[in-house]
Amino acid sequence: MNRGKFIVFEGGEGSGKSTILEMIYEFLIDSGIECIKTREPGGIRISENIRNIILDTKNTEMDRKTEALLYAAARRQHLVEKVIPELNKGKIVLCDRFIFSSLAYQGYAREIDVKEIFEINKFAVGEYMPDLNILFDVSPEVGLSRINKNKDREVNRLDLEKLDFHNKVRDGYYKLVEENQDNFQVINAEKSIEEVFNEVKNIILNFIE
16 A cells, blocks of 8 residues: 655644644545544644643743754654554545744744754654645734634644744745745635635645545
């Protein structure tokens, strides 16, 4: 059996990637395409527990390197326990965030050497890099405004960062796209949900054909 496709949704806070991922998952299932959805940090029990530590708004004293290491640890467990087994079954894995989130957030925004962040994550993931990354690009002002309007969304520690932090995240993603153009697709996530969904749907259908 051929290995499945590992498709990752990336973007800043309030970009709408999680909403679109859910819509794409339902569309693929309804179309008879075998796939699963998951998220980072999280996806399985151990990684969800690590997620709670990372994103707890009370943990404001967390060191930036501690944060980076926790993300990598959660990523490793999630990968071996859930992602790899599903890929080996030939399924499409739709994942909300992966290695490029660490490079953008802990590397560029937290200003830890990006090469160091890549090395600890390469240790965690080995050969399992995404087959396709879809970046949901939105200005931090728009993204944070969406979060403030969405009363049902969890407010995490990263949401409380200043605007400058979120601008660094966006700039970091731009640099990563420049360096990895072969497996990145960039979406204007400030369009309507319907427009974004249709664009992402077409990208994924063309990719998996």
